[in-house]
Amino acid sequence: MNSAVPAASDWRARSANQTRLAFGQALLEIGAREPRAVVVSADTQDLLGIRTFIERHRERFIEVGIAEQNAIGAAAGLATTGLHPYVCAYAPFITARSMEQVRNDVAYANQRVVIGAAASGISLGVAGGTHHALEDLALMRSLPNMTVIVPADVDEAYKATLATLDIDGPVYLRLGGRTEEPSVSDPEAPFRLGRAVQLRPGNDVAVIACGALVEMALRASDALKREGIDARVLNMHTIKPFDRDAVLAAAAETRGIVTAEEHHLTGGLGGAVAELLAVERPTRMRMVGMPDTFAMVGPTGPLRAKYGMSAEAIMDACRALLR
Amino acid sequence: MHETRETLLVRLESEARRIRRNVWRALRAGGGGHAGGSCSAADILAALYFHRLRIRPSEPDWPERDRFVLSKGHANAALGAVLAQAGFIDDEVLDRFYAFESPFGMHPDIKVPGVEMCTGALGHGLAVAMGMALGARIQKQDFHTFVMLGDGELHEGSNWEAAMAAAHYRLANLTAIVDFNKISQSGRVAEIVGIDPLPDKWRAFGWEVREIDGHDMAQVVDALDSLPLDPDRPTAILAHTVKGKGVSFAENTYVWHSNSVNDEVYARALGELAEPHEREAP
Numbered sequence: 001m002n003s004a005v006p007a008a009s010d011w012r013a014r015s016a017n018q019t020r021l022a023f024g025q026a027l028l029e030i031g032a033r034e035p036r037a038v039v040v041s042a043d044t045q046d047l048l049g050i051r052t053f054i055e056r057h058r059e060r061f062i063e064v065g066i067a068e069q070n071a072i073g074a075a076a077g078l079a080t081t082g083l084h085p086y087v088c089a090y091a092p093f094i095t096a097r098s099m100e101q102v103r104n105d106v107a108y109a110n111q112r113v114v115i116g117a118a119a120s121g122i123s124l125g126v127a128g129g130t131h132h133a134l135e136d137l138a139l140m141r142s143l144p145n146m147t148v149i150v151p152a153d154v155d156e157a158y159k160a161t162l163a164t165l166d167i168d169g170p171v172y173l174r175l176g177g178r179t180e181e182p183s184v185s186d187p188e189a190p191f192r193l194g195r196a197v198q199l200r201p202g203n204d205v206a207v208i209a210c211g212a213l214v215e216m217a218l219r220a221s222d223a224l225k226r227e228g229i230d231a232r233v234l235n236m237h238t239i240k241p242f243d244r245d246a247v248l249a250a251a252a253e254t255r256g257i258v259t260a261e262e263h264h265l266t267g268g269l270g271g272a273v274a275e276l277l278a279v280e281r282p283t284r285m286r287m288v289g290m291p292d293t294f295a296m297v298g299p300t301g302p303l304r305a306k307y308g309m310s311a312e313a314i315m316d317a318c319r320a321l322l323r
Numbered sequence: 324m325h326e327t328r329e330t331l332l333v334r335l336e337s338e339a340r341r342i343r344r345n346v347w348r349a350l351r352a353g354g355g356g357h358a359g360g361s362c363s364a365a366d367i368l369a370a371l372y373f374h375r376l377r378i379r380p381s382e383p384d385w386p387e388r389d390r391f392v393l394s395k396g397h398a399n400a401a402l403g404a405v406l407a408q409a410g411f412i413d414d415e416v417l418d419r420f421y422a423f424e425s426p427f428g429m430h431p432d433i434k435v436p437g438v439e440m441c442t443g444a445l446g447h448g449l450a451v452a453m454g455m456a457l458g459a460r461i462q463k464q465d466f467h468t469f470v471m472l473g474d475g476e477l478h479e480g481s482n483w484e485a486a487m488a489a490a491h492y493r494l495a496n497l498t499a500i501v502d503f504n505k506i507s508q509s510g511r512v513a514e515i516v517g518i519d520p521l522p523d524k525w526r527a528f529g530w531e532v533r534e535i536d537g538h539d540m541a542q543v544v545d546a547l548d549s550l551p552l553d554p555d556r557p558t559a560i561l562a563h564t565v566k567g568k569g570v571s572f573a574e575n576t577y578v579w580h581s582n583s584v585n586d587e588v589y590a591r592a593l594g595e596l597a598e599p600h601e602r603e604a605p
Contacts, residue, residue, distance in 0.1 A: 038461060062457055062492075070450045070484035077454020080439060082386065083461060085454075100444055101481075105451055109433045109441045 011158060014049070017180035019157035020118035023173065024049030026161035027086060031057045034165055036084045040064060042071040047118050048088035048175075068098040075113045076105035084112055086164075091117035091133035091174060099139055106170045107143040114164045114171040121211065121262035122290070122307075123177030125300040134290045138267025140172040141240045147193070148239040150174040150261075150269075152214035153181045156237055159191035167193070174211065179300050184214050185235065194238045196246035202230035205318045206250035206257050210236045210269050213260035213288065213309060220314035231318050242272055244280075251277055256284040256321030260314050262304065265289045286317035331374065332540045338408060339369035339540070340596050343569045345404030345417055347584065347592040349427070353420035355583035356429060358573050358592075360473060361401035363504040363564035366538050368405045371469060375547040380410035383436035389466050390455045392439050394448020395473035395502060396430040397581070402438070403427045411437030446479025448472065449499060453489045456497035456557075467550065471500045475507030477518050483528065490529025495551035498558045499530070502537065504566040508580045525559040537562030570595050 011025035030037045031053055038060045045051055045063070054061045062078075064070045068089060075085035087094065094117055095102065106113045120133045141148045147167055151157035157175060164171050184199065199214070200221045209217040214235045221231040232254060234246055250257055257277070259270035270287035277283045290307050304310060326334070342365040350356045372378070376389045393402045400420065407414045412426070412435060419425040426435045430443025440451045452470035459466050472482065489497055503521070505512055512518060522532045531553040535542040543562070552558045566580070567573030570592045573582075584592075 060461060064484070064488050067484035067488065069446075069481040070453070070488055073447055073450025073481070073485065074454035074457065074488070076440070077451040077456075078458045078461075079454075080390075080433075080451075081455055081458030081462065081464075083458050101447060101450070104441055104444050105447055 012154060015154040015158065017154055017182070018176060018178065019151050019154055019181060020047060020175040020177065021049040022154035022157035023116045023118070023161050023175055024053065026158045027053045028056070029162060030086070030165060031060065034084060036082060038062065038078055038083045038085050040071050040075050040078070040085050040087045042066060042068050042087070042089050042094070044088040044090065044118070047090065048116055050088055068093045069101050072098045072101035072113070073105050076101070076109060076111045079111035079113050084114070086114045086116060088116050089118070090131070091120035091136050092131055095133060095136040095139050103143055107145045110145045110169055112168055112170070114173065116161070116173050116175060118175040119177040120174045121176070122295050122303050123179045123300055125295070125298050125303045128297045129294040132295055134264045134295070135267065136174065137239055137261070137263050137269065138271065141272065142267070145169050146240060147171045148174070150210040150237055150239060152211055152235055152237060153183050153185055155183065155187045156185045156191065160237065163191050163193055176212065177300070179212065181212055182215050184218060194241040194243055196243040197235040197237065198232065199235055200231065200233040202232035203253050204230045204255060205321050206232040206234060206254045207260060207314055207318065208234045208236050208247065208250065208257060208269065208273055209260035210239065212262050212304070216309070216311040217260050217314055219311035220318065223311065224315055224318055229318060229322065236269055239269055239272060242276070244276055247273055247276055248281055251281045251283040256286070258286045258288060258314060258317040258321065260288040260309070262309055263289050265291060284321055286321055288313050288317055332544065335369045335373055335540050335544065337598060338373050339366045340569070340598060341408060342369055342401055342404045344593060344596045345407065346400045347570070347589055347596070349400045349403060349417045349420040350584040351586065351589040352418045355581065356400055356420065357397040357581045358584070359506065359566035359579040360395060360502065360504065361398040362568045362570065362573065363537070363566050364398050364401050364471060364502045365568065366540055367471065367500055367502065367543055367562055368401055370540065370543045370547055372405045372409045374544060376469070377466065378409070380437070383411055387464060387466055390439050390452065390468040392442065392448045392452045392455070392468070392470040393431055394442050394470050395445065395476050396443025399429060399431050399443070402431055406435070406437040409437070445473065445476040446481040449482050450485040452497060453485045453494065456489070456494040457492060459496055460494070467496050467498065469498050469500060471502055473507070474501055474503045474505060474518060474521070475512045475515070477501070478516055486525070486528040486530065489557045493555045494557045495554050498550055498560060500560045500562055502564055503561050504564040506566040506575070506577050506580065508577065510577050521561060525561070529556060530559040531556040532559045532561060534561045534563065537564035538568055
């Protein structure tokens with residue numbers, strides 16, 4: 001499942017540190033490499049940055065309009081004919097509104113459909129609660145057959161999108177909104193589906209993070225180092241299939257685990273870690289993420305801080321485990 | 324030997340009666356089920372599978388096959404019957420309706436040879452079929468995609484998303500057949516939430532419409548042989564049918580949308596579904 005990093009490309013500049021745009025850039029390479037690839041849009045051409053794909057492959061582009069249920073149903077139908085559909089959509093709508101189509105037409109029927117879900121979490125903070133997706137990981141990872149990926153930066157988003165060329169089944173790719181994510185992954189490293197990436201060593205405590213919270217986990221780890229605390233950081237870019245070994249090793253080798261995600265504390269990455277550890281190796285845990293409330297309106301950065309998704313919150317959680 | 328139109332219709336009518344007998348057989352094996360919507364669809368299914376569809380039962384995944392999606396998946400007893408009669412699945416499967424680990428449950432499963440999509444949650448099939456028709460166009464294949472919808476199912480808004488897009492893409496390779504039996508689970512569709520004027524709705528969404536008697540085999544065959552009705556539009560065949568058709572006590576009543584079937588009920592149903600030459604003289 002390794003995907004080589006393309007040489008000499010300007011896709012990174014065009015992605016502008018936004019994972020949603022890296023997805024659209026990767027589709028250009030997929031379009032060139034895979035003649036069976038088709039793109040389905042639910043009036044999301046700019047959201048996922050696919051206008052160049054449309055120019056190059058008009059015959060392999062389908063716009064269904066503001067109709068998420070139809071986008072998923074049509075993608076499933078396309079997949080049955082041997083094509084490889086990539087659905088471009090808003091995370092809040094494509095998961096919650098068309099959940100039944102995703103469950104039945106895609107996951108139950110086990111069709112090769114990739115959902116590029118932009119505007120996840122509170123990345124469209126100013127849009128308000130109607131446009132936040134804080135339950136999508138819980139929904140998607142509960143579906144059999146589904147692969148769930150949460151890229152942390154544009155390199156990972158680009159490589160993860162290319163990795164779908166080798167996934168013969170449904171995929172949910174969780175992407176950001178108009179938020180810029182600093183680079184945290186090694187641009188030269190291959191994307192290995194289902195394998196967590198250790199970004200910092202450490203045996204005092206382990207922080208398991210995904211998406212935008214990976215960068216915060218790194219800052220937290222670096223700051224804790226100055227306090228004499230060695231905090232391991234794992235980038236859990238694949239939520240399903242889940243890297244059980246990395247979690248169990250972290251539990252065995254440290255004094256506790258902190259999870260960090262831009263998602264409700266129920267059912268996401270923290271839930272996945274807790275489910276595993278509760279059964280296999282009960283371990284002290286702290287969970288950083290969105291509490292059980294709908295977010296207020298505001299820019300994403302301050303909203304993340306307000307609801308406890310910050311490097312400081314991760315540091316506090318680590319310290320609490322070591323007390 | 325050349326088949327005349329008359330012998331074609333006689334053959335298809337016989338297959339339709341056989342579908343109905345197999346429906347009741349499966350329902351008895353399972354203890355009950357959706358007799359009404361299975362029997363209203365039987366004549367159309369016979370005409371599709373034994374006349375119109377380009378299919379290879381021994382090669383169910385043949386890429387050039389015509390597609391049929393049973394969106395009203397609760398009529399799976401009828402789909403199973405026609406798939407067995409056509410040779411996609413073994414006849415004995417019909418005796419394992421609802422059975423533990425049977426491939427033949429209440430609703431269609433794509434893992435069964437000849438089944439194109441997991442359906443039965445209503446309002447899914449038209450979008451999926453539209454995707455299949457788009458897939459044919461993109462890959463320059465000439466197969467035709469059919470989807471059968473229930474009239475009650477048309478309450479689901481997702482149908483109209485797909486109807487709008489299919490017309491936008493001028494999918495003349497797509498035909499929706501509405502099994503217009505006027506009755507859903509709780510009663511008459513018109514009294515639950517009215518869907519009239521149905522032909523006008525489909526036309527307004529950009530479809531070419533033909534209304535037929537879904538139990539008049541000549542009309543069914545004529546409609547299927549006339550596709551596409553318009554080279555630039557998808558076709559909606561609104562087939563007026565009778566829920567539970569063929570068995571007097573099951574006809575035209577929501578009670579038989581889904582109901583229990585025991586040996587006695589089965590015997591009474593079969594008595595009304597015999598082939599003409601098998602019937603006792605009055």
